């Protein structure tokens with residue numbers, strides 16, 4: 647018998663897009679050094695996910711590699727864009743420790759008995775949003791740019 651997960655899927659792996667009202671980070675701000683063995687297991691796990699949604703268009707790699715997937719995959723707890731494996735494999739982008747721990751607890755194997763979703767699955771964006779807020783602090787450069795903009799605005803006000 648299939649057991650339906652009552653929890654919505656925790657969506658991860660969304661990146662900066664000027665047309666998206668969510669202010670997701672650019673993945674260049676999350677690059678880090680994966681341990682080789684863990685990295686290949688996570689990449690395999692991400693690639694093995696069950697398809698749970700198909701987009702209307704392609705997602706482009708934010709590092710200008712070209713088209714990078716058009717579907718969403720899941721393990722029944724998390725969901726991620728198909729291209730997320732590429733960001734880890736090619737660009738060493740970091741992922742939430744909670745996701746890595748979950749994959750480890752599954753012995754890096756997607757459950758074989760995932761139920762097929764009827765229609766659009768239910769998503770929870772808050773996990774990714776909270777993680778991004780915590781992990782991607784504005785860099786000193788962003789801060790410097792913001793101070794410079796404020797300086798210009800103040801200057802402009804004084805002139806007028």
Ligand SMILES: [Zn+2]
Nearest residue numbers: 707709711736
């Ligand atoms: Zn790329």
